[in-house]
Amino acid sequence: MELVIDIERLKQDFFELSEIGKNPEDRGLYRTAFSEADMQGREWLRKKLDACGLEVRTDGAANVFGRLSSSDDSAKTILVGSHLDTVPCAGALDGSLGVLVALECLRSLKEQGQDLRSHHLELVAFSDEEGRFGGMFGSQSVVGAVTPETLEYYSDLEGCTLADAMRRCGMNPLEALDARLDPEDIDSYLELHIEQGPVLDRLRKPVGIVENITGLFKWLIKIRGTANHAGTTPMEMREDAFMGLADFAHEIPRILEENGAESSRATIGRAQILPGAPNTVPGLVELTIDVRDTSKAVLEDLGQAFHRALSAIARRRKLMFDYEIQSEIEPTECHKDIIDALESEAKGLGLDYLKMPSGAAHDAQIMAQLTRMGMIFVPSREGKSHSPAEWTAWSDIEAGANLALRTLSRMAGKTET
Template identity: 60%
Template sequence: MLDGSNLKVNLERIKTDILTLAEIGQSSEDRGIYRMAFTDADMQAKQWLSQRITDAGLHYSSDGALNLSAELRGSTDQPRVLVGSHIDTVPCAGALDGTLGVIVGLECLRRMHEAGIEPQRTLELIAFSDEEGRFGGMFGSQSFAGMINPERLATMKDLDGVLLQDELRRHGHDPFAALEAARAPDSIACYLELHIEQGPVLDRSHIPIGIVDEITGLFTWSVWLRGEANHAGTTPMEMRNDAFMGLADFAHEVPRVLEENGSDRSRATIGKVQILPGAANTVPGLVEFSLDVRDTSEGVLEELSSAFRKALSAIARRRHLMFEFEQKSFITPVACDTNVVEALIKQTQQLGLDYQTMPSGAAHDAQIMGGIVPIGMIFVPSKNGQSHSPAEWTAWSDIEAGANVMLQTLRYLSQC
């Protein structure tokens, strides 16, 4: 059996795969990629990927959630090592989010197969379905992790009201087969994922590799501040119950709450606002807005939740408003496995690459997988921190560096 310690990825083949896959679902108007989960474009991409797996001489399979797998089979039946990400996109996407992790994973298995390296543990690439959330997010990895039930399958729908079960049936698939996609956690040694950072830290620091130590948790709220709509000309300022002024007060409170109750990894964003009645000559009587709060500590998230509630309550009392909120989602933070992180760092150092440990401020399939198995993540720089747009890009040299770290880490972990 070959050692493989000097094995490198084929960057030209990675380039070809990325650029070819980018053409599937790409708009000729804005150059964005529209490959949302289970659309015709997504299904075409799945077919393309399945053919690439077969062409590589790897064992291909898919499950009831339409997750696609490629296997480089090992010499033992020890728990396997997984590598993966997703190939579905947001509307008007770039070429790398999710796709990069799948293409790099395929290249790693392909190179080891070509080199005649037989791992002790089976290596499996998995391309998860619907990470981007057309039907709520993480459908493929949640199915894999046993987090899907019949009620959810029957009710999951997209923003246009299309039911997941109808979309799967349209393509000839039984939606309830997703219940059979769950894997036994003890059959898996660990899961690794390579991803673009989707932020500016590595790019601005000119560092090619990020080793993720924690993946952020988050909660999102819909918040309502109810005052009294009234005439903008006849209602004195001191007699107004102006809902928008309550929001303005709260927006200025956000930095204070983060400073007093958060950490250096805390984030809070008011990303969507609706003001009603919405007339230029009317005092706003109702404001509805979103609040997205993130941190890598569940305890810190709880403190921030309490602090934001108190701040909103105090503002509502002061402004004579009614305050209501509804929690729309909560995702628990996940720590990457210490042993996997150490393996990633070791392989990065042996390749002579600069790196930094860092949190992931975005959710990934790794976050779901971290609930059942040890995980690790590699980040590569995003040019100008841009993602979820046609401007999303990473230098080929950085992609090559990250891919070689993944290749050597998979080789190492598959022999442990």
């Protein structure tokens, strides 16, 4: 019998889950981490997993697992999943689709009597991927990156700490420290996710095979000049901090061209001119720059080039500058074995796939610290995400889910060719 998922059943699950946390007014989902709706979503998933005969457990970080055990107790585990939490006013696919596809894959393998001799298969739905409390909390817990300080340090926009939010859900936050998995027990991690960008949709490809996930650095830059009267200060005697910013912004395309790669991105997302009076030459400018690439070496080059550009501008315009590194994430490679397995199964299914980088961060990036990791992308219509307008054609979802199913089956040692 041909190994395929049941798309009608996947649709049914999707419509059920899409109602949990939905605001009828803006039609957005509000399942932010550790909210009541988020907990309802987790409960819904536990019931589903239980109903199809998987072994269900929830760890101390609120990650939900559903296991299809191998007959060999000493077998390693292949994890497959994503996250159930959402940003406020979210679409229904970000994270949820990866969890629903994992559910459908395990259910299909179980029903179709796949005898798992070499590996356990386990669904995982991670908590707080989206960052009500910093982000990737569930996967960070699983790889052992969470400390007691993490729990008290992170708080949401209302000032509620992660620890308090967990207590309100009836959990003991310190149990998150026990969520760590032993790398010896884990074989690999596979995640299906919507692309959240326009590339697959534009190229009309049903699936993407992710090769690497972008790294980034974020700087808070301060450019200092001298605030002075806009009427009495001659143009050539100014130390205008804003003109430093303007020069710097114009350097971006040149720096990306000379020091970047095709996957490089740089964005000034916020800038403030101080003192901010129309009749005053700006004395201080604060700006952020967010720089991304899939290569560590390219990111380092870009960092040096941005630094040099700031120095040259400061000299030319008689300004001072300094910056503080707000965050730094290393780029992550997907594992070659999993890319190869995905590619071979995509060919077998006759899918017109694209090998591509991920410009957004995912739990998979964290899981790479623990095990071999791979990702499947499905197209986002018009590149839209973090919005109720998020959508993917059912035919693409079906293609992605079947690719996940075949690849899991192959990785579990059942369809080795």
